[in-house]
Amino acid sequence: MLTMQGERGERGCVLGHMFTMQGERGAVCWVICSPCRERGERGAVCGSYVHHAGREGLCVGSYVHHAGRERREGLCVGSYVHHAGREGLCVGSYVHHAGREGLCVGSYVHHAGRERREGLCVGSYVHHAGRERREGLCVGSYVHHAGREGLCVGSYVHHAGRERREGLCVGSYVHHAGRERREGLCVGSYVHHAGRERREGLCVGSYVHHAGRERREGLCVGSYVHHAGREGEGLCVGSYVHHAGREGLCVGSYVHHAGRERREGLCVGSYVHHAGRERREGLCVGSYVHHAGRERREGLCVGSYVHHAGRERREGLCVGSYVHHAGRERREGLCVGSYVHHAGRERREGLCVGSYVHHAGRERREGLCVGSYVHHGLCVGSYVHHAGRERREGLCVGSYVHHAGRERREGLCVGSYVHHAGRERREGLCVGSYVHHAGRERREGLCVGSYVHHAGRERREGLCVGSYVHHAGREGLCVGSYVHHAGRERREGLCVGSYVHHAGRERREGLCVGSYVHHAGRERREGLCVGSYVHHAGRERREGLCVGSYVHHAGREGLCVGSYVHHAGREGLCVGSYVHHAGRER
Secondary structure (H helix, E strand, O other): OOOOOOOOOOOOOOOOOOOOOOOOOOOOOEEOOHHHHHHOOOEEOOOOEOOOOOOOOOOEEEEEEEEOOEOOOOEEEEEEEEEOOOOOEEEEEEEEOOOOOOEEEEEEOOOEOEEOOOOEEEEEEOOOOOOOOOOOEEEEEEOOOOOOOOEEEEEEEEEEOOEOOOOEEEEEEEEEOOOOEEEEOOOOOEEEEEOOEEEEEOOOOOEEEEOOOOEEEOEEOOOOEEEEOOEEEOOOOOEEEEEOOOOOEEOOEEEEEEOOEEEOOEEOOEOOEEEOOEEEOOEEOOEEOEEEOOEEEOOEEOOEEOEEEOOEEEOOEEOOEEOEEEOOEEEOOEEOOEEOEEEOOEEEOOOOOOEEEEEEOOEEEEEEOOOEEEOOOOEOOOEEEEEOOEEEEEOEOOEEEEEEOOEEEEEEOOOOOEEEEOOEEEEOOOOOOOEEEEOOEEEEOOOOOOEEEEEOOEEEEEEOOOEEEEEOOOOOOOOOOEEEEEOOEEEEOOOOOEEEEEEOOEEEEEEOOOEOOEEEOOEEEOOOOOOOEEEEEOOEEEEEOOOOOEEEOOOOOOEEEEEEEEEOOOOOEEEEEEEEEEOOEO
């Protein structure tokens, strides 16, 4: 959860008051950190972020960092245990020893004698190379041989004799350079070779490439450009337009045309497929709806999944909320977030990643959840549950709807979450589309999909996995383009998709999942890039992979998925390795 503070040192523990489920078995547990113990405050370990030194951060899981008198903050999705006075990000379980930081989404264990290697892992990362040191980033399982590092989201294995090719993979990547077999799933940089032809781009989802009679399809986050004769196709987190009778996957808007037939793939936002009278949809991080004549089917959704087949309603897998109905019977499946199963008066729940707490009358059941689940919905970010005088909070991913008497609270919890309970105001992190209204006051957060805000005559809109524009002197976190205005002050953050900023005669633009370039007069600020990062500062040129390396100069903070190095005494958020410098403090 990202908590913005006006003054540093204002609070010893940013989220100390957000997770206070003491005595709840299997729910969020808390500890009292040293600075907070002196003040008599509480800090949360599981499902919250324990922050010391009056600086804000974001945590999806549990992050605890201690280094004597010094504290470092970061982001954690899962459980992070860091020793040696360095911060990082963890999605899963990260155990780092040797005084180095990193990012883990899953389990990262690196050993090399006296040498240490850090990186990002979403799954399992194990690298051994004798005296040689290799590091990278993995989401899934990464096994790299040949003394080169890379980034993997899924499993990446590349072999090519003396030649090595690295990149970023999300899903499964298998490359062979014999008779040549190339396929996989990539988030970062994808480099494909087929004879003299070289294709590269950025991919997220499922990518299958064949260079025989030629079959190309997949998912891309960033910019993918594929050429094969007159045929061109790609995959993009932003806008995907595919021509030649092939569909793919897109985080943003996907539109496929093939003669009269129109197909679409995966969209983080809205996915709609049309083929004559038949309407099909594929996979969406947001809302997925599939239609085939009178039959309505849905597939996989990071958000809400609903399947209809005549009177029967089926659902599959959802990273959000899963609900299955079959006549009077209601079934649910498996969800990365909230799982709720109903069968008549019986209520069953399944598997969740994190901590799951179920209530059914006086009966209380718990399971496993990604974060903390408390009874109502699914949330990844900040979850706030109220039941009379009792208040529970946790971690949420998907859609959150809370009811307490006449009061109804809802949102979508990966981005910025603002919860109101009378005069009390709580906020966290939200991803999806969040619009909160409380009388004349209006607060919005982060949207992965489409965001439209109305406040009297004022209308604000954007695509949060694309462009986020926040007005009213409040900033948050955006997967898209974030531009914050507060009078003469301008703040900006992270963008995943396309970024276009206007300030008078000045125009700034870039591709956040790809290249992010910000210019402000002679000053240049770059942000987050998933793909290729190029920084210019006078004669100096810096480049890298933003899901890999982030270098920020000019005393401003941002968000990084990879390695973040910030100079000028300001902190930020990094999904990767975060290194913060503030005077003598590192």
